[in-house]
Amino acid sequence: MTKVILCGYRDWANRIFENVNLHSKVFVVDTIRSHEEYIQKVDFFPEDIDLILFIGWSWIIPKETTEKFKCLGIHPSNLPFFRGGSPLQHQIINGVQESKVSLMTLSSTKLDAGEIWLQEDLDLSGKNMTEVFKNITSSSIKMLNLFFDNYVDIVPKEQDTTLGSYFKRRTEVQSKITLEQLQQMNLKEIYDFIRCLTDPYPNAYLEDSKGNKLFFQEVSYVPRGN
Numbered sequence: 001m002t003k004v005i006l007c008g009y010r011d012w013a014n015r016i017f018e019n020v021n022l023h024s025k026v027f028v029v030d031t032i033r034s035h036e037e038y039i040q041k042v043d044f045f046p047e048d049i050d051l052i053l054f055i056g057w058s059w060i061i062p063k064e065t066t067e068k069f070k071c072l073g074i075h076p077s078n079l080p081f082f083r084g085g086s087p088l089q090h091q092i093i094n095g096v097q098e099s100k101v102s103l104m105t106l107s108s109t110k111l112d113a114g115e116i117w118l119q120e121d122l123d124l125s126g127k128n129m130t131e132v133f134k135n136i137t138s139s140s141i142k143m144l145n146l147f148f149d150n151y152v153d154i155v156p157k158e159q160d161t162t163l164g165s166y167f168k169r170r171t172e173v174q175s176k177i178t179l180e181q182l183q184q185m186n187l188k189e190i191y192d193f194i195r196c197l198t199d200p201y202p203n204a205y206l207e208d209s210k211g212n213k214l215f216f217q218e219v220s221y222v223p224r225g226n
Contacts, residue, residue: 002151003049006031007038010056012133016074019141020053023148035059045069050151054106055140063108071106074143076122076136079104080159083112085169088132092124092196095189099124101139103147105156111166115156118147127220128198172202191221 004026006017014033021028029049032038035058042065045052051070054061061071077087078100091099099122105114120143126132147154175197177190185193194216197204203215 001025001027002051002148003027003029003046005029005045005049005052006055007052007057008055009033012137013055015137016055016140016144020144020148023145025148025151061106061108066106066108072103072117073106074140075102075104075112076100077102078119079112079116080161080164082165082167083161084167086167088124088129089170089196089201090167092132092192093189095192097124098122101136101143103143104159113159113161115158117154117156118143120146127195128218129196129201130198132196175202175204177204177206188221188223191219194219 002025004020006020006028008014008017017028017031020026029046030041032041038059042062049069051072052065054071054073057073065071075083075087076099077083077091079102082091082096082099100119101122102119103117104112105117107114120139122139123135124132126135177193181193182190194204198217198219203217205213205215207213
């Protein structure tokens with residue numbers, strides 16, 4: 001049995017955790033659903049756990065944890081490409097349709113640059129982020145089932161970050177669609193921009209000269225011939 005501690009709080013992470021709990025080769029020691037809970041419990045983690053799995057975790061993991069335990073996380077990109085913040089938005093805005101979810105070793109010093117254990121195909125289509133998260137959930141469950149089925153035999157591979165790409169986390173002001181952007185983007189690009197910024201992210205918006213803002217929470221795109 002692989003002894004695991006699960007750390008995550010997002011709805012899609014919880015759905016993945018439900019599947020991990022059902023795996024016949026996994027014993028879930030604890031499930032931590034907030035940073036406050038993590039702080040309270042980290043000093044009492046059992047010494048004999050095999051790994052800590054972080055999914056959708058927003059906080060820096062201290063080196064005291066990453067150096068003491070094997071810490072793994074899921075990043076929704078074809079690593080080493082699109083490392084860093086807002087990977088879904090950066091991929092969709094850059095026209096990426098088919099990507100990967102990557103299971104990687106986490107480090108307190110190198111962001112998204114750890115060894116890769118497994119990858120699984122990820123479809124980035126969907127008219128909103130709710131649909132994209134469903135795709136991430138399905139792909140992550142498939143990948144983790146394979147991982148835990150073969151845990152003792154999987155050898156992680158080093159990333160060649162010189163061949164990849166790194167992006168900073170997007171800020172709320174970057175959700176603004178300017179007149180210049182509208183003139184330069186085609187309809188498919190506008191559609192991708194809006195759909196990757198649906199809830200729970202800062203929605204895409206237009207702003208007039210008086211500061212009034214028009215936000216987009218849903219969008220549809222019908223290509224010619226469909």
